[in-house]
Amino acid sequence: MKCLIVDDSATMRRIVANALHGIGYTNLVEAVDGQDALAKCDGTIELVITDWNMPVMGGLELVRRLRANPQTAKVPILMVTTRGTKEDILQAVEAGVNSYILKPFTPQVLKEKIDQVVSLASGSA
Amino acid sequence: MQPKPTSSLVAELETTLGLLNDLMVELQTQRHWDPGSRVDQILTALHRRPALAELPRILLRVYNEISAALTGIRLTREAIQAQAIERLRDGHVRLSEVSSTTESATLEIIAALDRTVALLDQLQAGGGAEAQTAVAALRGEIDGVFNHLQFQDITSQQLRGVADLLQDVERRIATVADLFDQTFGLRDAAVPGPVGEPADRAERAYNPDATTRDVAARQALADAAFGMGRGAAATASGA
Numbered sequence: 601m602k603c604l605i606v607d608d609s610a611t612m613r614r615i616v617a618n619a620l621h622g623i624g625y626t627n628l629v630e631a632v633d634g635q636d637a638l639a640k641c642d643g644t645i646e647l648v649i650t651d652w653n654m655p656v657m658g659g660l661e662l663v664r665r666l667r668a669n670p671q672t673a674k675v676p677i678l679m680v681t682t683r684g685t686k687e688d689i690l691q692a693v694e695a696g697v698n699s700y701i702l703k704p705f706t707p708q709v710l711k712e713k714i715d716q717v718v719s720l721a722s723g724s725a
Numbered sequence: 726m727q728p729k730p731t732s733s734l735v736a737e738l739e740t741t742l743g744l745l746n747d748l749m750v751e752l753q754t755q756r757h758w759d760p761g762s763r764v765d766q767i768l769t770a771l772h773r774r775p776a777l778a779e780l781p782r783i784l785l786r787v788y789n790e791i792s793a794a795l796t797g798i799r800l801t802r803e804a805i806q807a808q809a810i811e812r813l814r815d816g817h818v819r820l821s822e823v824s825s826t827t828e829s830a831t832l833e834i835i836a837a838l839d840r841t842v843a844l845l846d847q848l849q850a851g852g853g854a855e856a857q858t859a860v861a862a863l864r865g866e867i868d869g870v871f872n873h874l875q876f877q878d879i880t881s882q883q884l885r886g887v888a889d890l891l892q893d894v895e896r897r898i899a900t901v902a903d904l905f906d907q908t909f910g911l912r913d914a915a916v917p918g919p920v921g922e923p924a925d926r927a928e929r930a931y932n933p934d935a936t937t938r939d940v941a942a943r944q945a946l947a948d949a950a951f952g953m954g955r956g957a958a959a960t961a962s963g964a
Contacts, residue, residue, distance in 0.1 A: 692951075
């Protein structure tokens with residue numbers, strides 16, 4: 601499964617990548633912000649893991665754009681962020697996020713959420 | 726036309742009032758008006774008032790006191806610029822430096838962990854059962870270290886929040902200094918330009934409320950809110 605990691609923090613991209621390696625995801629692409637992510641979404645991406653607060657284009661806008669594009673409208677998206685208010689989460693749901701993880705996360709939580717969204721996506725396909 | 730300097734106006738006023746005072750004295754002493762006449766009443770009343778010639782000196786004293794107050798305000802404004810704004814800017818730079826240094830150090834640690842994992846791969850390839858167990862345990866420890874390094878992203882966001890706060894305070898102090906300039910005509914002093922408005926919370930490249938606290942409890946609340954939001958969205962789309 602090809603996975604796109606979107607975060608402006610090099611540390612977080614590396615940590616997410618390490619956690620994904622640990623649960624068997626090795627085909628990884630990295631992007632530094634929403635705009636970079638859109639450029640790298642070539643139709644082969646099967647899972648997007650994105651931060652919210654980023655320069656140039658934030659995660660919420662990225663999700664909206666992915667959902668508006670028929671090619672990426674069904675791609676499972678996980679938001680991994682420090683933002684945890686109810687308003688934030690409802691905005692993310694409205695934008696089309698499939699699962700929501702708060703930083704700092706554990707690899708177990710990441711695996712659990714990925715398994716959920718991937719199984720739902722494969723079930724609905 | 727250039728306005729006359731205040732000291733010149735005061736001197737002219739002093740001369741004029743002095744002449745007027747002399748005229749009044751002369752009128753009262755050298756002319757003989759009927760006692761009780763209107764002219765006599767006016768001259769007597771004027772003469773009983775405090776000497777008009779004192780007025781310019783009073784005005785000059787007031788002028789000097791206002792000048793001293795303005796000098797005090799100018800010094801206060803310069804102190805605000807030197808002590809507050811420059812120190813706040815310095816604080817902002819230091820916070821950025823801390824954030825940048827921490828990120829560099831974290832990336833170095835990650836690189837070292839990568840090298841360690843490569844060494845573990847070699848050990849695992851050539852080792853026996855005991856080595857395999859030790860390597861698996863070490864991998865677990867390394868994963869734990871990786872996970873803890875998330876602190877850098879979170880503290881970096883907190884530092885950027887504090888840096889933004891300092892910038893906001895700096896902007897407010899600059900506005901006060903600017904008010905001094907506008908009100909007291911201190912425009913000749915070098916005024917630091919206003920810094921930009923902070924971006925709206927949703928548009929920021931960081932979350933000032935980022936925290937490492939109570940993550941399990943917060944994740945549980947997030948899951949509940951997420952489930953509620955999904956439920957409401959499903960109901961709305963089904964309706």
